[in-house]
Amino acid sequence: MNQTIEERLRLALQQQRAAFDRDPMPSEATRRDRLGRVHAMTTRHADALAQAIAADFGHRARQETLLAEVFTVRSGTRHALSHLRRWMKPRRVPTQLHFLPGHNTLMPQPLGVVGIVSPWNYPYYLTMAPAIAALAAGNRVLIKPSELTPETSALMAKMIAADFADDEMQVITGDAAVGRAFVELPFDHLFFTGSTAVGRLVAQAAARNLTPVTLELGGKSPAIVDASSDLQLVADRLAFGKLFNAGQTCVAPDYALAPQALVEPLAERLVQSVRKLYPTLSDNPDYTAIVSERHRARLQGLLDDAQAKGARLIPTHSEAAANGRFVPHVLTNVNEGMAVMQEEIFGPILPIVGCSSADDAIAKVRSRDRPLALYWFGRDTSARERVMAQTHAGGVTINDCIWHLGQENQPFGGVGASGIGSYHGEWGFRTFSKDKPIFHQPRLAGTSLFSPPYGARFDRLLGLLQKLFG
Numbered sequence: 292m293n294q295t296i297e298e299r300l301r302l303a304l305q306q307q308r309a310a311f312d313r314d315p316m317p318s319e320a321t322r323r324d325r326l327g328r329v330h331a332m333t334t335r336h337a338d339a340l341a342q343a344i345a346a347d348f349g350h351r352a353r354q355e356t357l358l359a360e361v362f363t364v365r366s367g368t369r370h371a372l373s374h375l376r377r378w379m380k381p382r383r384v385p386t387q388l389h390f391l392p393g394h395n396t397l398m399p400q401p402l403g404v405v406g407i408v409s410p411w412n413y414p415y416y417l418t419m420a421p422a423i424a425a426l427a428a429g430n431r432v433l434i435k436p437s438e439l440t441p442e443t444s445a446l447m448a449k450m451i452a453a454d455f456a457d458d459e460m461q462v463i464t465g466d467a468a469v470g471r472a473f474v475e476l477p478f479d480h481l482f483f484t485g486s487t488a489v490g491r492l493v494a495q496a497a498a499r500n501l502t503p504v505t506l507e508l509g510g511k512s513p514a515i516v517d518a519s520s521d522l523q524l525v526a527d528r529l530a531f532g533k534l535f536n537a538g539q540t541c542v543a544p545d546y547a548l549a550p551q552a553l554v555e556p557l558a559e560r561l562v563q564s565v566r567k568l569y570p571t572l573s574d575n576p577d578y579t580a581i582v583s584e585r586h587r588a589r590l591q592g593l594l595d596d597a598q599a600k601g602a603r604l605i606p607t608h609s610e611a612a613a614n615g616r617f618v619p620h621v622l623t624n625v626n627e628g629m630a631v632m633q634e635e636i637f638g639p640i641l642p643i644v645g646c647s648s649a650d651d652a653i654a655k656v657r658s659r660d661r662p663l664a665l666y667w668f669g670r671d672t673s674a675r676e677r678v679m680a681q682t683h684a685g686g687v688t689i690n691d692c693i694w695h696l697g698q699e700n701q702p703f704g705g706v707g708a709s710g711i712g713s714y715h716g717e718w719g720f721r722t723f724s725k726d727k728p729i730f731h732q733p734r735l736a737g738t739s740l741f742s743p744p745y746g747a748r749f750d751r752l753l754g755l756l757q758k759l760f761g
Contacts, residue, residue, distance in 0.1 A: 296465060297472050303461055304476050307404045307431035310458035316400065317429040319379055323372060325426045325459065329419060330368040332454045337361045339446060340415050347414070347440040349580035349615030355536055360415040363697065367420055370699040370716055371427040378427065378720045381729075389756055393732045399724040401429030403479030408470060408493065410484045411437035411582055412539045412637075418447060421482045421505075422460065424719025430480075432460040435473040439582060471496070478502050480723055484541075486635075487660075487708050494711075505712035505722055508705050509541045509635050512662040514692065515652050515678055516549035516557060517669025524690070525668045526560035529641065530568055532666070532692025534619060537579040538639040539586075542664040542686070542693050545636050546625075548652040551645035558605055558621045558643055565607040565619050573613035580615030581638060590617055590638040593631045597622055600629050602642070649674055656682045660708035666692050685709050 294302070314321070333340075341356040381398045405425040409418035418436055425432050434451070436444040441464075448462035455461070463469065474481060474493045477500040483493045484507040497504045514532075516525050532544050549557050569578045581587045598604050607619040619639035625632055631642055646652040656665070665684035667675055675689065685705040686695040696703060704713025714722050732738070740752055 296469050300463065300469075300472055300476055303433055303457065303463060304404060304478070306458045307433060307461070310456075311401070311403050311431050315403075319376060322375060322379075322427055322429055325455070326368050326372050326375070326423065328454045329423060329426065330365055330372075332450050333361055333364045333368070333415075333419070336446070336450050340443070343442040343446045344414060344440065346442045347411070348582050350576075351536070351579040352577045354577070355579060356415075359413055359536065363416045364419045364423070366697075367423045367699060367715075371423055371720070374717065375427055378717055387760070389737065389760070390730070391737060393730055393736065393738075396729045396731065397726040398729055399428070399720070400727050402723055402725055403430060405430045405432050405723055406473065406476060406478040406481045407432060407434045408474060408481070408483045408485065409434065409436050410541075411439035412536065412541065414440040414443040415447065417484045417507075421484075421714055421719065424714050425480075425482075425723045426460070428720050428723035430723050431458060433473075433476075433478070434460070434462045435470055436462060436464060438464070438466045438470070475499070480505070482714075482722075483507070490710075505714065506705070506710045507541070507703075507714075508663065508708065508710045509637075510660055510662045510705070510709040511545040511632075511635055512542060512664035512666070512684070513656050514544040514547045514666040514668065515656070516547055516553060517649065517667065517671055517674050518550050518553070519671035519674065520668040520690075521670075522553065522557055522560055523564075526557060526564040527567075528668075528691045529666075530561055530564035533641050534565060534568060534578070534639050535693065537581055537617065538619075539579070539582060539637055540693065542696050543637070544641065544664075544666055544692050545662075546632065546642045546644060548644050548646050548655060551647065554623055554643050554645045558623050561621050561641065561643075562605060562607045569608075569619075572608050572610055572616045572618060575616075578616055581617045586638070587612075587615070587617055590636075590640060593634070593636065593638075593640060594620060594622075596630045597625060597642075600626065602626075602629060602631070649677065653678060653681050661685075661706045663705045663709035664688070664693070664695070683707065 341353045344356050345351045381396045384395045384397055386394045407421050414437055418434055422432050436447055444464045448464055451460055451462050474496040481497045481502050482505045487508045490506045490508045494504055529544055569575050572578055602625045603623045605621040612618045617639055622642040625642040661683040663685040665687050667678050667689055683706050688695045699716040702713035702718035703715040704710050712722055
C-alpha cells in the first residue's frame with residue numbers, strides 16, 4: 292500500500308520519538324560516536340559533495356564547496372567533540388543564602404526529536420551545522436533539505452542512510468508540499484534556514500503544536516564605509532564577501548553606505564577588485580553560477596527596475612553572461628523606491644548609497660528591519676563604537692565581510708526580522724537542550740522554619756528576609 296507523504300513523515304517522527312524514549316539521555320560515548328560518523332562521512336564524500344553541488348548550481352567552484360561546506364562541517368564536529376564533556380556536565384549555580392545548605396544545578400537534557408529545514412545556497416553546511424549541534428545535545432534528527440538542490444539532497448539522503456539508523460538521523464526529500472507537511476509535525480524543536488517570508492509561515496505552523504523554533508533568516512545586511520577607511524582594502528574585501536558563491540549567501544553585504552564623496556571612487560575600486568578576483572566570467576572555474584533560471588531572471592529584474600528609476604549600472608565585465616553566470620554590477624544613484632533597495636538581493640549586485648554623515652548612515656540602517664549581518668570599515672575607534680552601540684544586527688565583522696559566520700566560539704543568529712535564536716558551538720548545544728533546574732535539598736533544611744503552625748517565629752524570620760533580600 293502506498294503511503295502518503297503525511298503518513299511517511301508521521302511514521303518517521305514516531306520511529307525517532309520511540310528510539311529517543313528508549314534512550315532519553317544518550318551517553319557521552321554515544322554522542323561522540325554520532326559526531327565522529329558525521330566527520331568521517333563528510334571527509335569521505337567531500338569530492339562527491341563538490342560534484343553534486345556544482346551540478347545543482349550549474350557550476351560552483353570546487354574550492355568554495357571544500358571551504359564553505361566540507362571544512363566548516365569538519366571543523367564544527369571537531370569543536371563539538373573537543374568541548375562535549377564540559378557542555379554535558381551539570382553546572383552548579385549560586386544558591387541564595389536563605390535556601391542554604393541546599394544547592395542548585397542545571398542539567399542539560401536533550402529535547403527529543405529535532406526537525407531541520409535547510410536551504411539551497413549552502414545545502415550541506417546549513418543542514419549539518421544544526422544537525423551537529425542537535426546530535427551533540429543528544430537528540431534525534433529529521434531533515435528536509437531544499438528541493439532546489441536535488442542532486443545534493445539525494446546525496447545527503449544516501450550518505451546519512453549509510454552511516455545512521457533511520458531512528459538516529461534521517462533525510463526526507465521532496466517538493467514544497469513535503470516541506471509544508473514537514474513543518475506541521477509536532478517536533479520538540481524546529482530549525483529553519485531560509486527567507487523571512489517563509490520563516491513567518493514556518494513559525495505559524497510550529498505555533499500550532501507549541502513547537503519552539505530557531506529561525507535563521509536574512510534581510511538587507513549593510514556595509515558601512517567610514518570616512519577613515521582604507522578604500523582599497525574596503526573594495527577588495529567587499530568584492531570577496533559579495534561574490535563568494537556569487538552573492539548567494541545569507542550574510543553577503545547587501546548594500547554599502549559611504550560618504551557621498553567616496554561613492555564614485557569606491558565604485559571604481561570595486562570594479563577593479565572584482566576583475567582582479569575574476570578576470571573572466573563565463574569560463575572561469577572560480578566564479579559560481581546562479582542556482583536557477585528563475586533566480587537569474589529575478590536578478591535581471593532588479594537591474595532593470597533600478598535602471599528605469601534612474602540608477603547608474605556599472606557592470607564589472609564587458610562580456611555577456613553565459614553558462615549560468617551573472618555579470619556582477621555596482622549600482623550608484625540608487626533610491627529607496629527601487630526594488631534593489633527593498634528586497635534582499637542574494638546575488639552579485641551591490642548598490643552604494645551616499646550618506647551625508649555617519650549619523651545619516653546609522654539612521655538609514657535603523658530605518659530598516661534589523662539585518663542578519665552588519666559590516667563596518669574604518670580606523671576611527673569612536674565612530675566604530677557609535678555604530679556598534681546604535682545599530683542592531685545578528686552579527687558583525689569589522690573591516691571585512693562574512694567571517695563572523697565561521698566563529699564556533701560565538702553565537703550565530705539573527706535579530707528581529709532576520710531571525711530568532713542562535714547556534715554554533717556551545718550556543719547550538721544549548722539551543723537543542725533544556726537546562727533543567729534542579730534544587731538539591733539536604734536532610735537538615737532551613738526552609739522547614741517556614742512551615743506551619745505560623746506564629747511569631749515566622750514573622751521574625753520573614754521580616755529578616757525582607758530586610759536583607761526583599
